[in-house]
Amino acid sequence: MQRLKKPVTIFFKGLFFATLLTACKSKKTDDKAAPKQNAPVVVDVIIGEAQPITNVIEANGTVIAKEFVELHPEVSGRLTYLNFPEGKNIGQGTVVARINDADLRAQIGKSKVQLELAEKTIERYKPLLDINGINQADYDAVVNQVNGYKADIAYTQALIDKTVIRAPFSGVAGLRQVSPGAYVTPATVIATLQQTNEVKIDFTLPDTYGNAIKVGALVDVELDGATTKRSKAMITAVEPGANTDTRNLKVRAVLKEGASNPGAFVKVFVDAGNNRSSIKIPTNCMIPDDKNNQVVVVKNGKANFVNVETGVREANTVEITKGLNVGDSIVVTGVLFARPKGAVKVRSVKKLADLNKTAEGN
CATH class of the missing domain: 1.10.287.470 (Helix hairpin bin)
Known part of the structure; x- marks a missing residue:
């Protein structure tokens, strides 16, 4: 028994030191793998400043002729006479066609x-x-x-x-849809007639902007999508009731400058007034929530999540009507990595104009 006691003691001592060595190595490995808990998030900011806000509403419109009609016969029969100069002007009362x-x-x-x-x-x-x-x-x-x-x-x-079909007004004749000798009915379209010397533009706006629409007011119209040149049109009438499906109001204006073909697509810009100065921020730095929109503001090196209310939206920016003050440092990059009251490090101060140019370039 005395002979066995010493080897057993040596065995347990070796086992102890081996366990201790393994624990030390494991601790070093864990220390290397563990992230730095206090590393600040690197962000870029803009300084909130009051900028002019122009409340211009953009709407899609359609060009329509001043007068337009599809010429139909009132009785059925065979066409014995057809005098329709395609694409040319004809006067009011001109005999267009006769039926047997x-x-x-x-x-x-x-x-x-x-x-x-x-x-x-x-x-x-x-x-x-x-x-x-x-x-x-x-x-x-x-x-x-x-x-x-x-x-x-x-x-x-x-x-x-x-049996005599006459032009109800002076205008430009369209393309013939029938030939002499054809049998026609009141459902047959012989051709179209429209006045193009003065065209109208129909467009729709949400009914919330009903107060901004004034009969006699001028609006800007982009007739050609390839250019940014704008023409003037005057509002002549507004549909008295909003569409029950879209809640939009239909507005009609008469084009005062330029020319366009009926049926063409145009863009209409309506100045809704209430021009003012407010803080604008890039739209991509807002954090949408179920109930509120939030913006990250840097204060004392910490990220503060602030609830904001928005106003007019533009292509790349949005107006903040409540929640921000002039001089606030608003986070524009690194928003997703910021945490409430978490440490942040400001890398640079950006300009809103530069951010807009970058967004438009992308």
């Missing part, structure tokens, strides 16, 4: 013969009625026939008038 009316004219001729006979009968009955040679009822029946034939002639003449 031979049967109607024959009907008028028949009614006129019957009318003539009835009128002669009245001439013969009148002296007889004066001497009581005939009954009053017989005389009245002939008079009624005369009136009936006159009514038939007037009705048939109205039908003949409907």
Whole structure:
């Protein structure tokens, strides 16, 4: 037993030192892997300053002709005459087309013969009625026939008038949709006619801007998407009720400068007024929340999350109406890494104009 005691003691001592060495190595490894808990987040900021805010609303519009009509025949029949100079101006009242009316004219001729006979009968009955040679009822029946034939002639003449298609106003004729000799009905479109010397622009705006729309006010219009040149148009009318599906108001303006083809797409810019000075920040530095929008502000080297209220939005910026003060350091990069009351390190102070140029370049 004495011989075994010393080797056992040596064994336990070796095991102790091995365990201690393993623990030390593990601790060193953990220390290397552990992140630095107090390392500040590197951010870039802009200094909040009051800038002019122009409340201009951009809307999509459509150019329409001053007057536009699709020419339809009022009666069915075969086209016997078609005088429609495509793409040229025609005057009001110009005969555009005629429909075969031979049967109607024959009907008028028949009614006129019957009318003539009835009128002669009245001439013969009148002296007889004066001497009581005939009954009053017989005389009245002939008079009624005369009136009936006159009514038939007037009705048939109205039908003949409907076979003639005239231009309701002066304008530019469109492309013909039919040819002479074609059988047409009231559903057939012969061609279009429109006035292009003065065009109108229809556009829609949310009903919340109803107070900003004034009849007689001027708006800017971009007629060509390839250029930024703007023309003037004057608001002439506003739809009295908003669309129940979109809650938008339909507005109509008359173009005062420039020219455009009906049906073209344009952009309309309406000045809603209330021009003022407010703090503007890049839209990508806001943190959307379920209830509020937040912005990170650096104070005393700490990140402070501030609830803000927004106003007018532009392409890359947004107006802050409440929550920020002039002189605040607003985080614009590194927003996602900032933590409430966490340490931050300001790397540089950016200019809002430079950030806008960068965003537009991307």
